[in-house]
Amino acid sequence: MTSEQKSAPPPVTNDWDPSIQTNQADPFSIHRQLRAKCPVAHSTQWGGFWTLTKYEDIRAVGVDKDHYTATVRTIVPSSPRSGLPRLPLQADQPLLGVYRKALSPWFSDPYTLRLEPNVRALAVELLEPLVGGHEADVVGGFTEPFTVRALCTFLGMDDREADRLRELSLTYVEAIQAQDMKSASGISREIDGFAISLVEDRKANPGDPRTDVTTGLLQMDMNGTRFTDTEVAGMVRLSLIGGHIVPKNYLGSVVRHLAENPDLIATLRDQPSLIPDAIEEMLRLYSPNQALARTTTCPVEIRGQRIEADEPVALLFLSANRDEDIFEAPDDFRLGRKQKHIAFGYGQHSCIGQQFARMQARVTVEELVRRVSSIEIAGPVSNAVWPEYGVAGMRARLNPHIA
Numbered sequence: 001m002t003s004e005q006k007s008a009p010p011p012v013t014n015d016w017d018p019s020i021q022t023n024q025a026d027p028f029s030i031h032r033q034l035r036a037k038c039p040v041a042h043s044t045q046w047g048g049f050w051t052l053t054k055y056e057d058i059r060a061v062g063v064d065k066d067h068y069t070a071t072v073r074t075i076v077p078s079s080p081r082s083g084l085p086r087l088p089l090q091a092d093q094p095l096l097g098v099y100r101k102a103l104s105p106w107f108s109d110p111y112t113l114r115l116e117p118n119v120r121a122l123a124v125e126l127l128e129p130l131v132g133g134h135e136a137d138v139v140g141g142f143t144e145p146f147t148v149r150a151l152c153t154f155l156g157m158d159d160r161e162a163d164r165l166r167e168l169s170l171t172y173v174e175a176i177q178a179q180d181m182k183s184a185s186g187i188s189r190e191i192d193g194f195a196i197s198l199v200e201d202r203k204a205n206p207g208d209p210r211t212d213v214t215t216g217l218l219q220m221d222m223n224g225t226r227f228t229d230t231e232v233a234g235m236v237r238l239s240l241i242g243g244h245i246v247p248k249n250y251l252g253s254v255v256r257h258l259a260e261n262p263d264l265i266a267t268l269r270d271q272p273s274l275i276p277d278a279i280e281e282m283l284r285l286y287s288p289n290q291a292l293a294r295t296t297t298c299p300v301e302i303r304g305q306r307i308e309a310d311e312p313v314a315l316l317f318l319s320a321n322r323d324e325d326i327f328e329a330p331d332d333f334r335l336g337r338k339q340k341h342i343a344f345g346y347g348q349h350s351c352i353g354q355q356f357a358r359m360q361a362r363v364t365v366e367e368l369v370r371r372v373s374s375i376e377i378a379g380p381v382s383n384a385v386w387p388e389y390g391v392a393g394m395r396a397r398l399n400p401h402i403a
């Protein structure tokens, strides 16, 4: 053994385990304890990793180009690296900037808002049959098909492709919920295959590059060079799952929050200008990307805790957004906070799809409060599991609003 190996024994403390049932069901209690007593926490789960729980620490990592990389893993437990790279998420600067710039036309405000009528029509089509005195499947009937179909419209995919993506992602979510990582990684390879075949198809049959993201990326001239097929497939691949599962879990939390706060339904119906603020506050409280990860490229010290090089570090957004040093009464829903939540991350990798996600959420709440007077949850709600957060399954009665 070399002296270098001897000098860096792995930490053995097990300050927390996000995978145990009590922490999955109520993550907020353990997050609160960690922020107070062990803000830079180590877990021996999944080969060992660190967790940052405080808002300022996570923001500092978000803008730090020198001590962390996103190229090793972006989630804990790490997904196998044999498949397509998830771009731009698994890239560092300067390539990160190149990919983000290439994607930016489709993620801009004007492009996103242009899709609003289609997204609204979809919301109405799916919501109307659910409203009435009967028990409805909120996730299977609304949040899941709504977010997949909205994403396919966004990416410029046809109905057949949308059906295939939906099928793949349903199986993927089932495996993740059951914590069956072997099956999940097999399905993940199939989703890679789906992204690769999208690229092959658009090379043979180009779509409109303005509205078909795959065609647009393939044809993009980057100062005289083009992206490789793998780069294009990697850019599309990231949104295929992240672009709808995260919004699905979040919209489930929104419906649950409205069910638990019936007065809010009437308030938002009477004053729709409050809806964007309500959406931000629910993003803060129920951040659906519970945690994403980086890897240290050299030893770092945070709040007196040394972390060696090559260590996974989870950025616990869900905890940061309830940090009592930043947010007064952090567990309360309050309209009118000056919002500075980091549910969309912070810094170099902050969510490029945030305007689209906000639009979907606004349209959902507008159409819901217009039609519904109260929501009664029927039966147990199932929660999304680490590293996600939100509602994975819920049945409810959506009682109609009679004007």
Ligand code: HEM
Binding pocket: 074, 087, 088, 089, 090, 100, 151, 154, 238, 239, 242, 243, 244, 246, 247, 250, 287, 288, 289, 292, 293, 317, 342, 343, 344, 345, 346, 348, 349, 350, 351, 352, 353, 354, 356, 357
């Ligand atoms: C409520 C909905 C959403 C939430 C809360 C959310 C959250 C996040 C977060 C926290 C990150 C930062 C990752 C990091 O720092 O490691 C991220 C990145 C990203 N998100 Fe979202 N997201 C949402 C919806 C979407 C949608 C709808 C799309 C696509 C249509 C999307 C595409 C992306 C992409 C491409 C990145 C990578 C950006 C980069 O690495 O530079 N997201 N998202």
